[in-house]
Amino acid sequence: MMAEHTVKAFDAEITSLRGLIAEMGGLAEMAINESIQALAKGSLSMAEAVIARDARLDKLEAEVDRLAIRIIALRAPVADDLREVIAALKIAGILERIGDYAKNIAKRVSRIEERTRFEPLTLIPAMAEMAADMVHDVMTAYAARDAALAVEVIERDAKVDAFYDSIFRNMVSFMVENPSTITSAAHLLFVARNIERIGDHATNVAEQVYFAATAEYLADRTERPMN
Template identity: 80%
Template sequence: MAEHTVKAFDEEITTLRGLIAEMGGLAELAIGEAVEALTKRSQELAAQVIERDKKIDRLEAEVDRLAVKIIALRAPMADDLREVLAALKIAGILERIGDYAKNIAKRVSRIEGRLNSEPQTLIPAMAEIAGEMVHDVLTAFAARDPALAVDVIERDARVDAFYDSIFRNMVSFMMENPSTITSAAHLLFIARNIERIGDHATNIAEQVYYAATAEYVVDRLERPEN
């Protein structure tokens, strides 16, 4: 491969990584601000989250175009090909994470009053863990760090435990307070969206692990310790 071609390839890979980092930063910000809009009942902040999601969508389209260009013109092999394919898949997952944050923001206006229930306090804590998973898995992608990717995957159990607790508490709360059913149901959907964000962070971690090791993480997790 000619020197100028190698330089162009390196620049395109750097640009691709930068786009993923920008998408990830916006997705992480959207999660935090959507939950803040919920806790403060801020319609203005919720509207910002919804509007900013369009930028995440545009960045995904840029990643798609660049990844296809790299594959078509540079014919990357082995490690490089895995990284490009991982970036392509990660962009799609980040776009969905942005959609979940947008869905949370959209429900802010549908919750009436302030529900004095345990799930109301658990949701921000649950969202914090999910947001940290997104942040750390993007760090793992940038650093090609399979160990950090595995750590993110293992953390998803904590998000699931939060969701199970919120679900049980919210169902009981709705039975005891029928007048709050509509608002409580929206909170339950919000918790479900956060749980899905955790799942998608796990999906990204699986892509990161494969890109870095050429192995599937499920094989690593199921392999008995020596």
């Protein structure tokens, strides 16, 4: 009876841990989408809401840390269960950083002047959509322990990087042609860089999902000779 109770308690803790990670993923994705909407619309109120909500992500990360440490200390998980807990710990930190990047984007909304003059601004939402989709899909992979989807998300990061390079070239040309816009354009370059980093962090989550699902690191997988 005691063993059965212990197993049920452990299962409940793992379920809670996964629920916290899922909530963090949802908040991170929302922060990306709303920060870009705020940027496109010039909505300071929406930007302020993104900034204020970031505190919830910080709190959830702390909850994940506490719960994961409790599980390790009291349950001494091994094999699949230990990978699950370690992956959750790492993923929580990554999602918190994604929230920070979205917050940084929101903070720049008030610094973009004469936004109607910025043709490059029309490219940023498309890039952000790609990055947000990566976050959404990697959280789907996490929920399903879908290693194949995790790999697919990682492969998509190259498109986000290429988009960033295109925006960078476009923005530099725009600044050369319109010197009066340099300050605002520089802020938009930082926005694009933040989006590129979000894509990088989505790949980091995907690597943890892959490890939790397969007990292999992607680097080990790719370094093996083909049969």
